[in-house]
Amino acid sequence: MEFKVSGVEVVLMKGDITEVEADAIVNAANSYLEHGGGVAGAIVRKGGAVIQEESREWVRRHGPVPVGGVAVTSAGRLRAKYVIHAVGPRCGVEPIEKLGEAVRNALRKAEELGLLSIAFPAISTGIFGCPYDAAALQMAQAIKEAAPQLRSVRRIMVVLYGEEAFQKFVEVFKKTI
Numbered sequence: 001m002e003f004k005v006s007g008v009e010v011v012l013m014k015g016d017i018t019e020v021e022a023d024a025i026v027n028a029a030n031s032y033l034e035h036g037g038g039v040a041g042a043i044v045r046k047g048g049a050v051i052q053e054e055s056r057e058w059v060r061r062h063g064p065v066p067v068g069g070v071a072v073t074s075a076g077r078l079r080a081k082y083v084i085h086a087v088g089p090r091c092g093v094e095p096i097e098k099l100g101e102a103v104r105n106a107l108r109k110a111e112e113l114g115l116l117s118i119a120f121p122a123i124s125t126g127i128f129g130c131p132y133d134a135a136a137l138q139m140a141q142a143i144k145e146a147a148p149q150l151r152s153v154r155r156i157m158v159v160l161y162g163e164e165a166f167q168k169f170v171e172v173f174k175k176t177i
């Protein structure tokens, strides 16, 4: 499913984000960048331990990543050049709006790095417990708001794991973007 927002291509797809061809893939991380299960676990398994090591080094230098914030590491053996680790909210603990902030910060970072394409997972909808529709709304609004300012980023992918997530995201993006 493809959309065009202020000249930026936005693509929703089903699949495994570690297989996607993009300059950066976004990880659904926690503040300590300790990559356990979910997307984070898959990224480290496939990309290699270097991603976890660089993440620990990042936290040693800068301290924990705030909720809504991002940190960048290399992508090890993955096809991407970078992993942008974005910390989404834990639903019921932190406000869902922090998810929009994480998306805007990831896009800003991709611009700083001069990247053409970036792939997001459905941040916060796994272990962090946010419903797909609320998360999709945050992501769609953040992308729509950021798109007019993007110069280098021309393609934004949102990679959904499974049919239910894909259907919910399509429904919300159609209404919002």
Ligand code: AR6
Pocket: 015, 016, 017, 018, 028, 029, 030, 034, 035, 036, 037, 038, 039, 040, 041, 042, 088, 121, 122, 123, 124, 125, 126, 127, 128, 129, 130, 159, 160, 161, 165
């Ligand atoms: N590709 C795309 N999406 C995936 C993949 C994959 N390979 N694997 C899972 N998903 P989660 P969170 C979907 O739990 O909720 C970690 O332990 C999954 O179905 O990865 O932000 C971190 O270290 C769900 O829809 O992220 C943090 O501690 C979505 O990706 C914590 O989990 C996000 O699920 C972050 O929790």
